[in-house]
Amino acid sequence: MKIEVTVNGEHQSYDVEPRMLLVHFLREVVGLTGTHVGCETSLCGACSVMLNGDAVKSCTVLAVQADGAEITTIEGLAQNGELHPIQEGFWECHGLQCGFCTPGMIIAAHQLLERNPKPNEADIRRGIEGNLCRCTGYQHIVDAVQYASKKMTR
Amino acid sequence: MLRDMMANFELYQPTAIDHALNLMNRYGDDGWVLAGGQDSFDWFKDRAKKPRAVIDINGIDDLHGIRETADGIEIGALTTLTEIETSALIKEKYGVLADAARHVASPQIRNAGTIGGNVCQDTRCWYYRYGLDCYRAGGNTCYADTPEGIDREHCLFGADRCIAVSPSDTAPALVALDARMVVVNGDGEKEVQAEDFFIGPDVDIMRMTILQPGDLLKSIVIPNTWAGARFYFEKVAERNTWDFALVNIAAAMKVDNNAISDIRIACGGVACVPLRLTVVEEVVKGSPPNGASADLAASAATRGATPLNYNGFKIPLMESLVKRAIRES
Numbered sequence: 001m002k003i004e005v006t007v008n009g010e011h012q013s014y015d016v017e018p019r020m021l022l023v024h025f026l027r028e029v030v031g032l033t034g035t036h037v038g039c040e041t042s043l044c045g046a047c048s049v050m051l052n053g054d055a056v057k058s059c060t061v062l063a064v065q066a067d068g069a070e071i072t073t074i075e076g077l078a079q080n081g082e083l084h085p086i087q088e089g090f091w092e093c094h095g096l097q098c099g100f101c102t103p104g105m106i107i108a109a110h111q112l113l114e115r116n117p118k119p120n121e122a123d124i125r126r127g128i129e130g131n132l133c134r135c136t137g138y139q140h141i142v143d144a145v146q147y148a149s150k151k152m153t154r
Numbered sequence: 155m156l157r158d159m160m161a162n163f164e165l166y167q168p169t170a171i172d173h174a175l176n177l178m179n180r181y182g183d184d185g186w187v188l189a190g191g192q193d194s195f196d197w198f199k200d201r202a203k204k205p206r207a208v209i210d211i212n213g214i215d216d217l218h219g220i221r222e223t224a225d226g227i228e229i230g231a232l233t234t235l236t237e238i239e240t241s242a243l244i245k246e247k248y249g250v251l252a253d254a255a256r257h258v259a260s261p262q263i264r265n266a267g268t269i270g271g272n273v274c275q276d277t278r279c280w281y282y283r284y285g286l287d288c289y290r291a292g293g294n295t296c297y298a299d300t301p302e303g304i305d306r307e308h309c310l311f312g313a314d315r316c317i318a319v320s321p322s323d324t325a326p327a328l329v330a331l332d333a334r335m336v337v338v339n340g341d342g343e344k345e346v347q348a349e350d351f352f353i354g355p356d357v358d359i360m361r362m363t364i365l366q367p368g369d370l371l372k373s374i375v376i377p378n379t380w381a382g383a384r385f386y387f388e389k390v391a392e393r394n395t396w397d398f399a400l401v402n403i404a405a406a407m408k409v410d411n412n413a414i415s416d417i418r419i420a421c422g423g424v425a426c427v428p429l430r431l432t433v434v435e436e437v438v439k440g441s442p443p444n445g446a447s448a449d450l451a452a453s454a455a456t457r458g459a460t461p462l463n464y465n466g467f468k469i470p471l472m473e474s475l476v477k478r479a480i481r482e483s
Contacts, residue, residue, distance in 0.1 A: 001165070018165035018208075019198075040199065042192060042263060043396055054236070054265040060195045061266065064165065065210065108261065129395035130260025 003067040008076030023047040025063035034074040045131030048104040055111035074103035086148040095144030097135035109145045160198040169213045181207040190267040193275040202285035226377040231270025250385035254327035257389045277318035289315045306464035311425040316355040325428040326404035329420035334375045352427035380406040384483040399423040405479040448480040
């Protein structure tokens, strides 16, 4: 099936099989491997992307369902070579160890800060509860989101 | 189990209810209606279900959104759980439903998952979900209800060969709110009380709801009856997120002169259907919403419960939730 999508601001069209999942489309067809495949059962959140403004797990959406949609992946956050404040927060506050969960965590944090620019710690923990970190570095991730919140609302 | 690559299917993306119904009629049991996908894709990836045709209804505008009506509200079946959780109208008038939606899964799943899908999702009994040929899958045995079976998440009430439970968090809230489900098929439209929409294994062991092939849940109507009443919702699960309730409870209560004048209360995770606790309702009506009433309600709630090998803990758990619902609505 023919689909047209805007990925990180770039309009593109592709021909894909109906059963192809959005995450596989992004990684294997578009070539953006920043979005990770973790559990593939919508549990871990590593595959989170923004689809028309909502963070969703891209392992649980068909690529063809994204026809006409705007998608933002982790690659779309930095602008002109400058890290997004959330990415900077993860850098400054050691928000990652192995880094596998990071793209999904950052997308979840991005959605959280869009909806609630000044979250408290409980809000942040609730905002990222759809994402698992196997290194269990949650405290640093919370710190990173707080860093970004401060920077973005200054 | 083969994971990851789903079996191929023909995909249809109708943009009108009539078109969807035609497709559903054409494919019957070989067709699968796809809404938010949060239940469907699990089945497809496990290859436990391999429909020939997938009918993606997301492009049907009439199925989206929350509308105020003369006597309440109407929620399109494709309204997402995030929309319900954040709707000012629902929070103001039917807080118990917003609260229930907020307790489903995780933020990303609530962004994609729909209210229709949440109430129509299949049971989470792991033997059944694993693709075993149990009663519910058309076989002639239950793998959970055996001496070795792990049945700690299974039912206290209504066992009939199958001991699976209703997994939905929003279903008990809809029963408490006296909601009606609007079902369409080729013959037209009908409304069914939420309480009658869900069915146990004694009625049909292979379905969780009255929906037959060809039936589509169009919307959910909530009457004004309980708008602005006192509400209570609580979910107890093993994890705080991405987990189904061991037991959940939803209550709507009206209090006059410190006496409960009317109440509806329903429990999930204890039966194959969201279980309305009519005995509790009768016991507490006319009494003050205090500790003594709560204690009476709790013992009435679990009367007749039949615990299995490993789920006896659900009895005191359910009693605690009923007590808190009566005391803290």
